[in-house]
Amino acid sequence: MIHIAARLGDGSTSIEVTGHEGHVLEGRVCAAVSAITQTAVLGLQQIALQHPDIVSIEITEES
Numbered sequence: 001m002i003h004i005a006a007r008l009g010d011g012s013t014s015i016e017v018t019g020h021e022g023h024v025l026e027g028r029v030c031a032a033v034s035a036i037t038q039t040a041v042l043g044l045q046q047i048a049l050q051h052p053d054i055v056s057i058e059i060t061e062e063s
Helices: 028-050
Strands: 002-009 012-019
Touching: 002 028, 012 028
Parallel strands: none
Antiparallel strands: 002 012
């Protein structure tokens, strides 16, 4: 089961994606969710690089 928790607040948004699809569709749904999530992060990185005086991004890799 893939679980997506989105929190929308006054001026803030957070999204947490956890879990795995399992064997139901051979990973296609999991791959799609991962691709969308990673594309959003990469896009935000690029915006932060182009506008460092307006946008900052912090990405932490956990093991």
